[in-house]
Amino acid sequence: MPRSKTPPAVSQNEADHPTSPVQHFAAHESLLLDSGASLGPWQIAYQTYGTLNADKSNAILICHALTGDQHVASDNPVTGKPGWWTSMVGPGKSYDTDRFFIICANVLGGCMGTSGPANHEAETGKAYAVDFPVVTIRDMVRAQASLVDRLGIETLFCVAGGSMGGMQVLQWAATFPDRVFAAMPLATGAKHSAQNIAFHEVGRQAVMADPDWRAGRYLAEGTRPEKGLAVARMAAHITYLSEPALHRKFGRKLQDRAAPTFSFDADFEIESYLRYQGRSFVERFDANSYLYLTRAMDYFDLADDFGGSLAAAFKGTKTRFCVASFTSDWLFPTSDSRAIVHALNAAGASVSFVEIETDKGHDAFLLDEPVLFATSRGFIDAAARARGLKEQG
């Protein structure tokens, strides 16, 4: 094996030996995937917060988005930054860790300790890379269900998440309706749109066009497609924001200079900001993981599994749903959420739906949105009463 030219990313170590708890599944406990492939042995890394009550009825599963991980409410071991959803998860928050047992697992195909392309096969010691089977949102949910089984939890009080996490929430509700008491799919859709697939394809092509990608074998060859992954992140990051928010934050302001330099330097603040986003992303994320996870989102079309009828996916469901969208989100616009709500209504499901006014775009579900906090708390409290959970756990 050639010597590594660049130091391995910390996430590479996290992939095989995460700092968070891990459940290992042996070869005879293989995951049968939608592609027809069988994955085993495999592992799933996760974090928990709070305490599981005696009858195991207070568990909330948080599903993370494309570039998230299991460190939802504690410092990230790679970046040292606070968890990605401390606005919603913590003592006294909507997902109150004083009251509920919060679980968040790294998704299948991820790079933070759950089996994915950055993992090394136990037998050969080689990284899976692009030999890892392509996974789907449903495969991710199957993996999470195996974890929930291991934890001895029959029914989750709530499954919640935004964006790709919201897709997992919908999949959970459709695949395991009896195991989901309440569901909160936020800023998401029941299928990935052509426009969203298109943006993902741009990102994947950027990664694969980087000579350091080495047909996916960069871990073995000691390179990293940092430039390609950074470009992919930059393009994607634009889709998480909104034009008004970009204008408000950056406008046409120049970066540390009084006049344009008549060069291709990052003259504008927005350019500098995007370059920073790209740089910091490659330090924590595996490029092949990015390919696999974007692909899983592209393949997601929940109605497709139910003869084209989204309402059929939720037929007879007893799950209580709370759907939320954000006015300036153009990646998963309100019309996507409305389609989910219409299907839930047609299925006679209990559903709440709020559209939240904000200029922060798709990322709003991760940010300080008081209306999201108030409505999600109202929903969770009412669901907890219906579940017979005590006010304080």
Added chain:
Amino acid sequence: MTEPLNHTAAAARVDLLLVAEMIERGARVLDVGCGDGTLLDLLIKTRDVDGRGIELSQAGVNGCVTKGLSVVQGDADTDLADYPDDGFDYVILSQTLQATRRPREVIEHLLRIGRRAIVSFPNFGHWRIRSQVAFQGRMPVTKNLSYAWYDTPNIHFCTIADFVSLTDEMDATIEKAVALDRNGQPMRMTLPWAVWNLFGEQAVFMLRRGS
């Protein structure tokens, strides 16, 4: 656990109490145009219903969901089509009919979705309203209908007589009807429609499909 009807915050709204009295305990109820959720809250607390709501205004929806009610942001004119036949025991349209674009289609959906439809509306046949048009020559503005003609959300007013006539056309049966006088008190059942139409400020009808 339920509370008696008269011990709630909504006690002052006689029309809401009337609606609540029409609904049996534990029923499945859809409140179309549920506003801030006052009626839904009342029905859940006093009638132990499985209650859902649709509300057009974002502020109304946010308030309802914050209270823990199952309410979706939606439009009675467009979104009722999604609901399945017989999905609810009761579908309520409380003080909303006059603000819909196609009232007849909305009522048809209510009758399709619910085993019973309960519709309450302000009566445009009330003598005060008639007299404002007849003697002042102005569009009526009253305590209950306080909007000027140019900014009112109410685009399809009807009288009690108009509503009864529509139910005849629509192959619907009136199972119950109550008119409220200007003090909000129910008028005597034995009075003829014409008297209700002249002196009733509000009307509450319970309908079912078929004759």
